[in-house]
Amino acid sequence: MAPEDLERIFEFRNQQGKLLKFPLWPQLQHVVNHATHHRSEIATNLLQKSGQ
Structure with missing residues (x-):
């Protein structure tokens, strides 16, 4: 993707x-930011369920 494509x-x-x-x-x-948010929610949930 060329830089000018980002302005489309x-x-x-x-x-x-x-x-x-x-x-x-x-x-x-x-x-990208939304996906990061969901990954952090999953990580938090896994940590809570593992008791750490």
Whole structure:
């Protein structure tokens, strides 16, 4: 992916049907951050269940 590809406009509809448009780079950043959040939730849950 070239740097200029990150500036492309990403379009999608939210659950209410509203069309939203954003540059691609914040959406990719959100996906990575969201995945990190879920991994930390899983790690916390595993630690709690193991008694540590």
